Amino acid sequence: MSNAARAKEPVAVVGVGQTKHVAARRDVSIAGLVREAAQRALEDAELTWADIDAVVIGKAPDFFEGVMMPELYLADALGAVGKPMLRVHTAGSVGGSTALVATNLVAARVHRTVLTLAFEKQSESNAMWGLSLPVPFQQPLLAGAGGFFAPHVRAYMRRTGAPDAIGSLVAYKDRRNALKNPYAHLHEHDLTLEKVQSSPMLWDPIRYSETCPSSDGACAMVLTDRAGAARAPRPPAWVHGGAMRSEPTLFAGKDFVSPQAGKDCAADVYRQAGITDPRRQIDAVEMYVPFSWYEPMWLENLGFAAEGEGWKLTESGVTELGGDLPVNPSGGVLSTNPIGASGMIRFAEAALQVRGQAGDHQVDGARRALGHAYGGGAQFFAMWLVGSEAPAG
Amino acid sequence: MSEPARGPVRDVAIVAFGQSEHVPDSAETSEVEMLMPVLHDVLARTGLKARDIDFTCSGSSDYLAGRAFSFTMALDGVGAWPPISESHVEMDGAWALYEAWVKILTGEADTALVYAYGKSSPGDLREVLTRQLDPYYVAPLWPDSVALAALQAQALIDAGHTDARELATIGAHRRGRPDAAPGRQVVGPLRTGDCPPVVDGAAAVVLAAGDTARRLADRPAWIRGLDHRIEAHALGVRDLTDSPSTRLAAEHAGAFDAPVDVAELHAPFTSQEVVLRRALRLDAPGSTVRINPSGGALAANPVMAAGLIRLGEAAAAVQRGDADRALAHATSGPCLQQNLVAVLEGER
Numbered sequence: 023m024s025n026a027a028r029a030k031e032p033v034a035v036v037g038v039g040q041t042k043h044v045a046a047r048r049d050v051s052i053a054g055l056v057r058e059a060a061q062r063a064l065e066d067a068e069l070t071w072a073d074i075d076a077v078v079i080g081k082a083p084d085f086f087e088g089v090m091m092p093e094l095y096l097a098d099a100l101g102a103v104g105k106p107m108l109r110v111h112t113a114g115s116v117g118g119s120t121a122l123v124a125t126n127l128v129a130a131r132v133h134r135t136v137l138t139l140a141f142e143k144q145s146e147s148n149a150m151w152g153l154s155l156p157v158p159f160q161q162p163l164l165a166g167a168g169g170f171f172a173p174h175v176r177a178y179m180r181r182t183g184a185p186d187a188i189g190s191l192v193a194y195k196d197r198r199n200a201l202k203n204p205y206a207h208l209h210e211h212d213l214t215l216e217k218v219q220s221s222p223m224l225w226d227p228i229r230y231s232e233t234c235p236s237s238d239g240a241c242a243m244v245l246t247d248r249a250g251a252a253r254a255p256r257p258p259a260w261v262h263g264g265a266m267r268s269e270p271t272l273f274a275g276k277d278f279v280s281p282q283a284g285k286d287c288a289a290d291v292y293r294q295a296g297i298t299d300p301r302r303q304i305d306a307v308e309m310y311v312p313f314s315w316y317e318p319m320w321l322e323n324l325g326f327a328a329e330g331e332g333w334k335l336t337e338s339g340v341t342e343l344g345g346d347l348p349v350n351p352s353g354g355v356l357s358t359n360p361i362g363a364s365g366m367i368r369f370a371e372a373a374l375q376v377r378g379q380a381g382d383h384q385v386d387g388a389r390r391a392l393g394h395a396y397g398g399g400a401q402f403f404a405m406w407l408v409g410s411e412a413p414a415g
Numbered sequence: 416m417s418e419p420a421r422g423p424v425r426d427v428a429i430v431a432f433g434q435s436e437h438v439p440d441s442a443e444t445s446e447v448e449m450l451m452p453v454l455h456d457v458l459a460r461t462g463l464k465a466r467d468i469d470f471t472c473s474g475s476s477d478y479l480a481g482r483a484f485s486f487t488m489a490l491d492g493v494g495a496w497p498p499i500s501e502s503h504v505e506m507d508g509a510w511a512l513y514e515a516w517v518k519i520l521t522g523e524a525d526t527a528l529v530y531a532y533g534k535s536s537p538g539d540l541r542e543v544l545t546r547q548l549d550p551y552y553v554a555p556l557w558p559d560s561v562a563l564a565a566l567q568a569q570a571l572i573d574a575g576h577t578d579a580r581e582l583a584t585i586g587a588h589r590r591g592r593p594d595a596a597p598g599r600q601v602v603g604p605l606r607t608g609d610c611p612p613v614v615d616g617a618a619a620v621v622l623a624a625g626d627t628a629r630r631l632a633d634r635p636a637w638i639r640g641l642d643h644r645i646e647a648h649a650l651g652v653r654d655l656t657d658s659p660s661t662r663l664a665a666e667h668a669g670a671f672d673a674p675v676d677v678a679e680l681h682a683p684f685t686s687q688e689v690v691l692r693r694a695l696r697l698d699a700p701g702s703t704v705r706i707n708p709s710g711g712a713l714a715a716n717p718v719m720a721a722g723l724i725r726l727g728e729a730a731a732a733v734q735r736g737d738a739d740r741a742l743a744h745a746t747s748g749p750c751l752q753q754n755l756v757a758v759l760e761g762e763r
Contacts (some may be wrong), residue, residue, distance in 0.1 A: 030521050051551055083483035084505065089554070090478040090546040091505055094748040097645045104663060107645045107753065108514065111477075111505035113484050119502055123514055130520035131424055146550075153483055268471075268501035270491045283498035398487050402501075 034251035034258035037067030037244030046145035053099035059240035071101035075133035080120030081362030114397025117365025118404030141240035142360035172225035184333035189314035200353025202382035232314035239360035259373035263294030264406040365395025428635030431460035432727030437616035437715035447492035469524035474508035508723030509745030532617035533719035568686035589713035616717030636730035640668030643755035676738035
């Protein structure tokens with residue numbers, strides 16, 4: 023090669039900002055919502071709008087707000103005028119993909135400091151019906167995502183023989199974790215395991231309390247290079263690996279319970295980060311669990327448990343905040359779901375953990391954390407692994 | 416801006432380009448059916464199979480397709496099995512090419528497949544594009560894309576930068592009919608000859624790095640610079656007779672370092688070509704640049720693909736040996752709000 027690529031520039035997260043996620047932010051416009059998160063990320067990094075070289079924004083389908091390509095209208099609110107602005111859309115994984123596109127801009131030395139942000143303002147529209155548009159000659163997606171995923175949860179239960187109560191344990195854990203996270207949407211102080219288990223059945227076997235809420239919210243991060251990290255006022259989170267993988271929606275032989283794209287994506291991230299034993303080497307996981315049962319399913323898909331064994335980690339308390347592999351200490355998607363932002367919140371919460379900035383839901387001594395997002399018909403995956411130490415080399 | 420201008424860290428080239436026929440109404444073909452022959456075409460030109468591609472990136476719009484996650488249908492057609500490294504922008508395919516270029520610059524990929532498609536025929540494009548506007552203050556008024564372009568054209572005429580005769584000449588030349596009449600008035604001062612034909616279409620490009628590019632193409636079109644910039648959204652705070660974002664992107668892409676032989680400008684309206692030529696200084700005395708030999712967006716404007724097609728046409732001109740140095744431009748948003756500029760060169 024005439025000029026072989028130099029080693030990638032190390033990338034650091036030096037600012038994280040979120041809005042308080044709620045069902046409806048009627049007090050702000052879409053622009054007001056995204057600016058609030060971006061401003062908080064800048065304040066965390068002690069930077070100003072002038073320090074940002076480019077903006078990478080992501081969100082799920084434009085029908086969720088009823089605005090086509092809203093980044094055009096948001097250029098002013100995000101201080102992007104005169105700068106490059108990219109808009110990513112990869113279904114539910116988009117928050118993660120957006121962060122990875124921004125990471126690459128720094129890693130490739132195209133820019134030094136990049137603002138990345140993802141949002142959804144679901145109250146502007148109705149996401150469930152936005153997902154249920156009838157398309158001629160296409161299999162209907164049923165009413166919302168729950169109808170699509172419930173059969174795959176049932177398949178997991180049949181395949182592994184997991185007890186019926188596992189899903190409720192995940193929901194009860196995540197909703198209690200959310201009580202320690204001031205930005206989480208749901209703060210159900212009087213929730214009990216019995217209440218989760220007796221909540222209405224929505225899409226058998228998924229109950230109401232095992233389902234993600236609809237949220238308005240935004241999440242932003244400031245990513246920068248090694249020199250930028252050296253100037254950061256608080257400890258940075260270093261990106262040790264990041265990857266995206268996609269596979270078709272439907273095809274003969276597709277494994278909806280443990281999609282190959284998810285396995286491949288995790289393997290790529292672990293290879294980049296030098297992870298050989300994820301269960302031992304990773305201290306905290308923020309995974310995309312929109313329906314409770316996806317925690318044990320992803321524990322297997324991501325290599326934290328052998329096939330058929332994921333539910334045992336959940337059942338034995340390993341994934342609790344005080345367990346040896348805390349999963350979704352922030353409360354996760356089950357407690358907060360501004361769809362397009364949900365993936366970026368996972369990435370940002372992983373960064374907060376290794377920065378030691380997660381507050382009451384901090385995992386003691388977290389040095390490596392995984393952020394995970396998925397979308398579409400369990401077919402789009404985006405993940406990153408962040409660490410408290412700069413990557414070697 | 417805090418950062419110094421820096422050149423790309425790796426040589427990346429466009430090694431193949433293909434596009435569909437662009438038709439006014441493709442009711443009998445789906446997006447996937449429109450796209451598949453184009454993908455097969457560009458892969459055949461390089462001898463690559465889908466599984467040889469390191470990274471895939473596409474650009475399209477759910478609002479044109481009328482359904483959420485519309486890009487997943489196209490992905491099924493691409494054949495993402497075994498799973499592929501893939502991404503999508505809700506932007507013109509030119510920005511998908513940008514994302515793929517950055518991915519190759521990181522060293523994580525040596526080859527990339529970029530594609531874009533748009534079917535405008537199922538809806539009323541002028542009305543659909545109003546949904547791009549500020550949802551609180553502008554979109555409720557439904558000002559359509561032609562009306563906004565007409566405001567821009569009138570501002571240009573009022574500033575003395577062009578007149579109806581020059582606009583008519585641009586429209587006629589881009590469509591290869593120099594004697595054609597400018598047509599009826601659509602929204603004054605724009606006539607049918609000033610406006611893009613509403614068509615459905617798809618396009619694809621293959622990118623490759625260094626020696627891989629030399630192996631896949633006789634004469635790769637090397638990306639010497641690539642940059643994009645956005646302006647404010649509110650038309651009231653912009654000078655519609657100028658395109659500072661195009662000029663800034665061109666500066667960062669190194670477009671002004673040397674003259675170009677060919678410029679492919681994504682100007683859906685004749686008046687916007689005038690704005691872009693001024694911003695890119697293409698009308699300088701003694702200039703020999705050929706502007707839009709492909710006909711540009713005035714000849715075919717498949718929304719979401721038309722910008723990528725400008726990059727593809729400029730690359731094809733380099734690959735054919737018609738140009739040693741070419742400029743390609745893509746735009747998005749009302750009245751040229753967002754602009755991308757690439758500089759492509761053949762091996763000298």
